[in-house]
Amino acid sequence: MNRAAAAAGTIGLVIGLVAGGVGGHLLDDGSNELTAEEKRPTTTVAIERRDLNVTESATGELASSSEQALTTIGSGTITTAAEVGATIDRGGQIARVDDVPTTILFGNQPVWRAFKSSMTDGTDVLQLEMNLRALGFDPKSMTLDDHFDSDTGAAIKAWETSLGVAEPDDVLDAGQVIFAPTALQVTAAVAAGTRLTPGAELATVRPIDGSGLKLIFTVTEEAERYQPGQQVSIVLTDESEHPATITSFERVASTGGQLGGGGQTASFTVTATPDQEAGGLTAGPVSVEIPTDSATGALAVPSRALVAVTEGGQAVRLAQGDRLVAVNVGVFSDGWVEITGDEISEGTMVVVPA
Incomplete structure (x- = not known):
């Protein structure tokens, strides 16, 4: 909403207030006094400084932008397939192969060998031990x-017991774990019954730290309102808001008139990237709140404090005198309105309908 539109909306609002007998107005005879008929219960509020923000809503879609195949170096038959849409955190099962769970652990080094007492030293051992401790399986303070060493083996056995492995021991086969940098969301799965060989794909996944998603929504407004770098908010069904930054926009259609003629409406597809701290977002439909106007540190009063005057324009009634x-x-937002003028300052008390 631009300021001209806001002002036009204000005129309609305050005329309605006067027609309903709320507040007061300058009488035709020049008197500032309210008539007895117009007197209504009132209270006072202070003019205060506020940040006023006007937004419009759109329906958007969070889509995967960095899907990847999740592979295993184990072999066997998938007995329980990955669940599409599921979020797999550290220690979560992605699937079961030969009825043994394949589990996600965190780390950047991929699995390339089994973990057992006869293995040579390596950073992959440290990576495994850090995960076992993070999951609470550290019975001997390894x-x-x-x-x-034996403490590592004891931690593996305790962990396998918790997973329901039929014969838990101190050996972790290479196909039992997959290291990933972060928690994952499953976007596609290989079906149960599929025979796997080393290097085969178990599922298609994307990270859930916000880096694997893009926000797409369509608007029918001027392109200059949606510039790269502009902030928008992703609103989920629980009403939580997550920031995102517009990265691009593209004209997709024009309707309602000849090119360049009046009445034409242009549609634009806007793409935005969720900020990195917006973890936990998942692919699917969302609402988008788009800022359209704002005033920072504006002098503001409740919009019901506005009074239409017969000479035209708007006024407020000062409590003093x-x-x-x-x-x-100026800007209207959430029942408040930006005002400027002589004798308008922070803390000044104005009259509003009770």
């Missing part, structure tokens, strides 16, 4: 290092 003073109006 030393976090690159060496597989019970008199009207003319004001210019």
Whole structure:
């Protein structure tokens, strides 16, 4: 909403207030006094500084932008397939192969061998031990290092027991774990019954830290209102808001008139990237709140404090002296309106309908 539109909306609002007998107006005879008929219960509020923001809503879609195949170096038959849409965190099962869980652990080094007492030292051992401790499986306070010892084996056995492995031991086969940098969301799955060989795909996944998603929505407004770098908000069904930044927009259609003629409406597809701290977002439909106007640190009053005057324009009634003073109006937001004018300052008390 631009300021001209806001002002036009204000005129309609305050005329309606007067027609309903709320507040007061300058009488035709020049008096500032309210008639007895117009007197209504009132209270006072202070003019205060506020940040006023006007937004419009759109329906958008969070889509995956960095899907990847999740592979295993194990072999066997998928007995329980990955669940599409499921979020797999550290220690979560992505699937079961030969009825043994394949589990996601965190780390950047991929699995390339089994974990057992006869293995040579390596950073993959340290990566495993850090995960076992993070999951609470550290029965003998093992030393976090690159060496597989009896404490490492005991932690593996305790973990396998918790997973329901039929015969838990101190060995972790290479196909039982997959290391990933972050939690994952499953976007596609290989069906149960599929025979796997080393290097085969178990599922298609994307990270859920916000980096694997893009926000797409369509608007029918001027392109200059949606510039790269502009902030918007993703609103979920629980009403939580997550920031995103517009990265691009593209004209997709024009309707309602000849090119360049009046009445034409242009449609634009806008793409935005969720900020990195917006973790936990998942692909699917969302609402989008788009800022359209704002005033920072504006002098503001409740919009019901506005009074239409017969000479035209708007005014507010000052509590001190019970008199009207003319004001210019700016941004409307959440029941408040920006005002400027002579004698308008922070803390000044104005009259509003009770």
